[in-house]
Amino acid sequence: MVSKTYVLVSAARNEETHLERCIGSVLSQTVMPNQWVIVSDASTDRTDDIVSRYARQHDFIQLARVEGGGKRQFASKVFALRVGYAKLKSLEFDFIGNLDVDISLGPDYYENVLSKFHDNEKLGVAGGLILDVDCPQIFDKMANLNSVRGGVQLFRRQCYEEIGGYVPLELGGEDAVAETMVRAMGWEVRTFPEIRGFHLRVSGTHGRSIRVARTSAGLRDYLLGYHPLFFTLKAIRRMIEKPYVLGSVFMLLGYWSAYLTGINPRVSSDFLSHIRTEQVSQMRSVLKRAFRMASRGNGLMDG
Numbered sequence: 001m002v003s004k005t006y007v008l009v010s011a012a013r014n015e016e017t018h019l020e021r022c023i024g025s026v027l028s029q030t031v032m033p034n035q036w037v038i039v040s041d042a043s044t045d046r047t048d049d050i051v052s053r054y055a056r057q058h059d060f061i062q063l064a065r066v067e068g069g070g071k072r073q074f075a076s077k078v079f080a081l082r083v084g085y086a087k088l089k090s091l092e093f094d095f096i097g098n099l100d101v102d103i104s105l106g107p108d109y110y111e112n113v114l115s116k117f118h119d120n121e122k123l124g125v126a127g128g129l130i131l132d133v134d135c136p137q138i139f140d141k142m143a144n145l146n147s148v149r150g151g152v153q154l155f156r157r158q159c160y161e162e163i164g165g166y167v168p169l170e171l172g173g174e175d176a177v178a179e180t181m182v183r184a185m186g187w188e189v190r191t192f193p194e195i196r197g198f199h200l201r202v203s204g205t206h207g208r209s210i211r212v213a214r215t216s217a218g219l220r221d222y223l224l225g226y227h228p229l230f231f232t233l234k235a236i237r238r239m240i241e242k243p244y245v246l247g248s249v250f251m252l253l254g255y256w257s258a259y260l261t262g263i264n265p266r267v268s269s270d271f272l273s274h275i276r277t278e279q280v281s282q283m284r285s286v287l288k289r290a291f292r293m294a295s296r297g298n299g300l301m302d303g
Helices: 019-027 047-057 074-086 109-119 136-142 157-163 174-184 210-223 228-240 245-260 269-302
Strands: 006-012 035-041 061-066 095-098 103-105 123-132 154-156 188-199
Touching: 006 019, 006 074, 019 047, 019 103, 035 047, 035 074, 047 061, 061 074, 095 109, 095 157, 109 123, 109 154, 109 188, 123 174, 154 157, 157 174, 174 188, 174 269, 210 228, 210 245, 228 245, 228 269
Parallel strands: 006 035, 006 095, 035 061, 123 188
Antiparallel strands: 095 154, 103 188, 123 154
């Protein structure tokens, strides 16, 4: 029998635009969470009022609030998630999920993800394919199935506690660090493309311009130790994502500016070695697949 004991934590700063659609998608789930703590990260809009209204109607929804600085920082999101987890850790549950409140999920989303954990005891983090509303077909093709988008990472509780949860990082990337640590400990990480949801805005742009968001993303990946070639290929691949070429140029600028000025990555040597080994292996796998496809194509043409 598939375990149904999961809880959710969300960090929300000024999310009145998309919050109710996210809440509605959770309320429509065929398997409901035992508890859902939505942490308002110093919100100044109607976020608190919206969560409070739904919390009065549904016992499993709980509002928490933290006060922070004036501008949005990714590290503050992790601190908010920790506040939410502190309210849950004394409960009995098997899985814990981070859910960004600008995401909308299909009604059987969590039922299907939980079934994947049931089928594979080594699965530590799982999620569905989250498509950006502006370009769903693009991300369908681009998805890395050995990674899970940060806003829907569902952890086996044992796995989450082994890594100590998310690490606060000023420029973000806590989701990438978490899943890299998970894989380093021998757990598997997997996105299942047949399970779908939607991201309701362009990734990473909440309260920021495209230029600032993409440049910061490049700097973030450099500080996390991304291999130069892997990152460059990643940026090139994202040229077909809005705002198309320009967004990738900003990413490359952020990464290579840090590289050329000799800034040290903000990760340990062990983490750096592990993530680059993974990325080199991934690039080799892609090249092998491309070579096999090219060889088959030549064979068909020759025939």
